[in-house]
Amino acid sequence: MNDLIDETLAKAIDIAETASKIPMTYFRKPLTLVEKEDESPVTIADRETEMFIRERLAEAFPLDGIFGEEFGVQEGGNDALWIIDPIDGTRSFITGNPLFGMLLGRTVAGAPQVGVVRMPALNETFAGAVGRGATLNGMSVQARSTTELSSAMIYVNEAEKIEAADPARFARLCRIGHTRRMAYDCYPHALVAAGQIDAVIDCGLQPYDYLPLIALVQGAGGVICDWQGSELSLQSDGRVVTAATPALRDAILKVLNA
Numbered sequence: 001m002n003d004l005i006d007e008t009l010a011k012a013i014d015i016a017e018t019a020s021k022i023p024m025t026y027f028r029k030p031l032t033l034v035e036k037e038d039e040s041p042v043t044i045a046d047r048e049t050e051m052f053i054r055e056r057l058a059e060a061f062p063l064d065g066i067f068g069e070e071f072g073v074q075e076g077g078n079d080a081l082w083i084i085d086p087i088d089g090t091r092s093f094i095t096g097n098p099l100f101g102m103l104l105g106r107t108v109a110g111a112p113q114v115g116v117v118r119m120p121a122l123n124e125t126f127a128g129a130v131g132r133g134a135t136l137n138g139m140s141v142q143a144r145s146t147t148e149l150s151s152a153m154i155y156v157n158e159a160e161k162i163e164a165a166d167p168a169r170f171a172r173l174c175r176i177g178h179t180r181r182m183a184y185d186c187y188p189h190a191l192v193a194a195g196q197i198d199a200v201i202d203c204g205l206q207p208y209d210y211l212p213l214i215a216l217v218q219g220a221g222g223v224i225c226d227w228q229g230s231e232l233s234l235q236s237d238g239r240v241v242t243a244a245t246p247a248l249r250d251a252i253l254k255v256l257n258a
Contacts, residue, residue: 002132008061008106009114009129015056016104020120022049023087027121028096041090046070049086053104057082064106069208079109085208089185098122101186105212110233115215117190126190128219134193141194143222147247149255152198153179155188161204172255173201189213189242193220198244199252203227205238217242223249227256 026045034042050070057066065076068084082104087093089100098121105115117126126141128134134141146152154177156162163170174180177198181188186209188200193216202210210224210232217224223246226232227239241256243249 005113005129005132009116009127009132011060012104012106012114012116013125013127015053015060016102016116016118017125019049019053019056019086020102020118022052023093023100023102024120027093027098031094033094041094042070043087043090043094045093046087046090049102050084053084053086067208069206080113081107083107083208083211085186085212088209089187092185099183099185099187101190103186103208103212105215107211112211112214112218115212115217115219117186117193117213117216119187119190124190126193126216128193128216130215130218132219134216134220136194141220143192143217143220143244144195144198146198146244149176149248149251150178152177152244152248153196154252155181155183155191155197155200157183157185157188157200157202158204162201165203169256169258172258176252176255185209186213189217189224192222192242192244193217195220195244199248200240200242201252201256202240202242203238205240207234207236210236210238210240213240213242225249227253229253 023045031043047070050068063077064080066074066082085103088103093100102118106113114129159182191197224242226236
């Protein structure tokens with residue numbers, strides 16, 4: 001079974017790394033933008049990238065289902081489901097910011113199995129599998145052991161959304177930790193897995209934004225959940241906490257729900 005998981009993860013890494021060449025052919029060049037129903041911009045790069053990934057997955061895993069941001073759900077013939085976000089951080093991508101990513105994950109019967117975060121412009125690949133560890137460009141990585149909130153390095157994603165929804169909560173978040181940064185998208189979560197930072201508070205996410213992160217974070221020894229401490233699923237509300245340790249997660253949840 002472990003050999004099969006290793007093979008699946010290796011294939012996912014290969015597909016993501018190959019696919020990442022597509023957005024790089026468009027990066028920092030004039031683009032035609034389209035507004036989706038949620039008013040987020042879509043580019044030809046998003047759609048070409050997802051189509052490429054879907055085609056490669058269909059070749060390698062013909063019975064698996066596929067759920068992607070741009071083209072929805074393709075039912076499979078088993079209980080495995082691949083989740084794709086071809087460009088996580090389209091607003092970063094269209095403004096020339098290199099911190100856009102690509103997310104690819106696989107669940108089996110709803111349980112996370114493998115997860116990949118590919119950063120095309122940085123040439124970084126974070127990959128992990130539950131119970132199998134995590135890597136950055138093939139080298140083993142591990143989440144930090146921080147348990148005290150006062151010494152933690154914290155990233156707050158989508159800060160303006162949190163502030164608009166609950167100014168008091170946002171004010172509390174601005175006072176926690178040793179170091180705080182405001183950010184967006186998948187990269188901060190990958191940095192937790194790599195042991196660079198301690199936690200991320202995020203919101204407004206879709207399943208393709210957070211499901212591929214689970215196997216990576218857990219593989220690195222970290223924890224990831226919703227703002228109530230519950231496991232993430234397709235039905236989660238898009239509010240996410242990623243933390244290096246359970247103790248740190250619990251401390252952040254207390255701040256969020258004070």
